[in-house]
Amino acid sequence: MISTFSPCNVFLLGPLIAASLFSSYSSGFEWLFLVFICIMLVVLIVWIAVAYWVYKDAKKRNENAVLWLVIVLVASWLGLLLWFVLRPPIGGRKTTSLRYCPNCGREILFDANFCSYCGKKFDSYL
Ligand SMILES: [Zn+2]
Numbered sequence: 001m002i003s004t005f006s007p008c009n010v011f012l013l014g015p016l017i018a019a020s021l022f023s024s025y026s027s028g029f030e031w032l033f034l035v036f037i038c039i040m041l042v043v044l045i046v047w048i049a050v051a052y053w054v055y056k057d058a059k060k061r062n063e064n065a066v067l068w069l070v071i072v073l074v075a076s077w078l079g080l081l082l083w084f085v086l087r088p089p090i091g092g093r094k095t096t097s098l099r100y101c102p103n104c105g106r107e108i109l110f111d112a113n114f115c116s117y118c119g120k121k122f123d124s125y126l
Contacts (some may be wrong), residue, residue, distance in 0.1 A: 047076070054083050061088050 017036070050074045058065040085092035098107045103120035114121045 050080060054080065063088065
């Protein structure tokens with residue numbers, strides 16, 4: 001049950017389970033139906049928030065944000081896991097790990113905050 005748990009499954013099975021609960025306990029158990037609806041709403045809200053976060057994160061990293069939004073919504077936690085594995089660093093994928101210091105022209109690390117040769121500090125490395 002835990003391994004197959006995902007918002008998608010909840011939304012597929014949810015109405016069926018809720019309907020069967022509602023029909024077998026037609027009196028006195030309506031609250032169970034309401035609790036179920038509330039849980040489904042919370043799951044939905046949390047999942048939309050997670051998907052939105054991935055969307056924003058993908059945009060920030062120059063990835064196809066809409067594609068990742070769909071992946072996370074469809075594949076749920078598996079999509080989220082995939083995003084954490086495959087997401088590039090902020091600012092997009094690096095083509096090289098080295099660049100040249102604008103001050104002295106020697107090779108330094110791409111994301112260095114200062115040049116290790118001349119000591120020049122950089123505010124940003126864009
Ligand atoms: Zn330098």
